[in-house]
Amino acid sequence: METKYLLSENQIPTHWYNIIPDMPGPLAPVMHPATLRPVGPQDLAAIFPMALIEQEVSSQRWVAIPEPVRDIYRLWRPTPLFRARRLEQALATPARIYYKYEGVSPAGSHKPNSAVPQAYYNKLAGTKRLATETGAGQWGSALALACRLFELECTIYMVKVSYGQKPYRKSLMQLWGAKVIPSPSRETQAGRGILAQDPDSPGSLGIAISEAVEDAATHDDTKYALGSVLNHVLLHQTVIGLEAKEQMKMAGDYPDVVIGCHGGGSNFSGLAFPFLADRAAGKKVRVLAAEPASCPSLTKGVYAFDFGDTAKMAPIAKMYTLGHDFVPPGIHAGGLRYHGASPLVSQLLAAGEIEAKAYAQNPCFEAAVLFASTEALVPAPEASHAIRAAVDEALLAKEEGKERVILFGLSGHGQLDMGAYDAYLSGHLEDFAYPEEKIRESLSKLPKVTP
Ligand SMILES: Cc1ncc(COP(=O)(O)O)c(C=O)c1O
Numbered sequence: 001m002e003t004k005y006l007l008s009e010n011q012i013p014t015h016w017y018n019i020i021p022d023m024p025g026p027l028a029p030v031m032h033p034a035t036l037r038p039v040g041p042q043d044l045a046a047i048f049p050m051a052l053i054e055q056e057v058s059s060q061r062w063v064a065i066p067e068p069v070r071d072i073y074r075l076w077r078p079t080p081l082f083r084a085r086r087l088e089q090a091l092a093t094p095a096r097i098y099y100k101y102e103g104v105s106p107a108g109s110h111k112p113n114s115a116v117p118q119a120y121y122n123k124l125a126g127t128k129r130l131a132t133e134t135g136a137g138q139w140g141s142a143l144a145l146a147c148r149l150f151e152l153e154c155t156i157y158m159v160k161v162s163y164g165q166k167p168y169r170k171s172l173m174q175l176w177g178a179k180v181i182p183s184p185s186r187e188t189q190a191g192r193g194i195l196a197q198d199p200d201s202p203g204s205l206g207i208a209i210s211e212a213v214e215d216a217a218t219h220d221d222t223k224y225a226l227g228s229v230l231n232h233v234l235l236h237q238t239v240i241g242l243e244a245k246e247q248m249k250m251a252g253d254y255p256d257v258v259i260g261c262h263g264g265g266s267n268f269s270g271l272a273f274p275f276l277a278d279r280a281a282g283k284k285v286r287v288l289a290a291e292p293a294s295c296p297s298l299t300k301g302v303y304a305f306d307f308g309d310t311a312k313m314a315p316i317a318k319m320y321t322l323g324h325d326f327v328p329p330g331i332h333a334g335g336l337r338y339h340g341a342s343p344l345v346s347q348l349l350a351a352g353e354i355e356a357k358a359y360a361q362n363p364c365f366e367a368a369v370l371f372a373s374t375e376a377l378v379p380a381p382e383a384s385h386a387i388r389a390a391v392d393e394a395l396l397a398k399e400e401g402k403e404r405v406i407l408f409g410l411s412g413h414g415q416l417d418m419g420a421y422d423a424y425l426s427g428h429l430e431d432f433a434y435p436e437e438k439i440r441e442s443l444s445k446l447p448k449v450t451p
Pocket residue numbers: 109110135136137138139227228229261262263264265266267268334335336380382383411412413
């Protein structure tokens with residue numbers, strides 16, 4: 001009757017798993033935002049160090065994790081895998097529910113898994129400062145920490161609505177030495193442009209990315225770091241799923257369904273890709289991405305070439321998108337307010353290898369409160385989407401009278417998100433209507449790209 005499955009430090013993976021050689025078909029090219037032609041490594045060198053550009057396109061199935069990175073991973077990895085027995089009991093389900101908990105990292109989420117190697121490769125390349133965006137502040141705090149550990153400066157453009165909602169995330173970033181700027185800001189041309197059109201803009205990840213990319217592109221000593229979406233970020237996150245596979249073996253179980261919440265795709269992919277490798281080898285496993293109903297890129301977006309940011313400075317990728325200038329409603333799961341999706345996740349969805357479902361924020365918070373009441377941990381609002389999906393799967397198993405093994409990613413804790421819980425518990429949490437008109441308008445502005 002074990003509750004946690006724990007690995008020892010020497011079982012921290014030595015390699016990341018790269019899904020690119022196992023993808024169903026070739027990857028679509030990535031296009032330059034100005035020329036609309038495929039980008040080469042030199043185009044990306046203005047904002048990324050070469051080691052990360054190489055990882056972005058690598059066709060090696062296994063990529064060695066540098067020892068200094070593993071050394072920092074040891075501060076919190078391997079993370080625990082839990083069997084959610086109390087949640088199972090509360091749901092009276094025949095399903096067996098497991099969750100992989102990434103909230104034990106110093107920043108409170110999975111984000112340091114990629115922040116640490118990104119800071120490391122930048123340090124090796126002689127970068128002095130990193131610029132980035134953050135939604136809820138989880139990625140920003142992870143990068144602030146990683147920059148602190150590798151002695152890099154860090155500038156973070158934080159989406160304005162989250163800057164107001166999550167003041168202590170800002171404090172955490174500052175504690176680790178980062179400069180935090182609410183976005184849209186007057187510091188960049190991109191920010192000034194948005195403010196001229198809409199002085200009250202709540203900001204979005206797409207806007208904050210534009211500001212950070214502009215900052216990096218206009219300063220020689222500065223590079224840009226992205227917390228999700230890109231292939232190399234997803235690669236770094238696969239430590240989650242690689243550990244989880246070992247821990248499921250310890251539990252003597254194998255998941256029928258693997259679930260992750262989806263913003264740009266990094267925690268979802270980190271958990272799911274190692275299981276998709278089994279699926280590619282013929283194993284039966286379903287994989288489900290859970291996203292917010294008010295920013296439903298996977299379930300309501302179109303699979304098309306689009307800009308990664310609002311001001312059209314970031315490369316154009318083929319992905320499920322709601323349009324680069326779509327500004328999602330200010331839900332509390334700030335880390336899920338991205339107009340697009342990872343190109344790898346998008347291709348897998350288009351090929352039918354994975355599924356996606358969208359959830360409104362109230363049912364997600366309801367599941368999060370049930371989870372906190374049974375399993376005791378307070379989930380990040382982003383992760384509550386995965387919990388909702390897992391609870392629904394467990395309730396379906398009960399209805400069908402079937403056993404089912406469910407594994408979901410608890411990507412972070414919510415102890416700095418209490419404003420969101422206050423809003424839910426006092427009945428003030430709004431379920432935004434699906435912003436159909438705004439999305440239609442935004443989708444009419446997709447770039448015309450011929451690959
Ligand atoms: C706890 C947590 N989970 C999930 C996400 C979504 O991002 P991604 O899709 O890259 O995992 C975020 C983003 O900030 C987050 O903070």
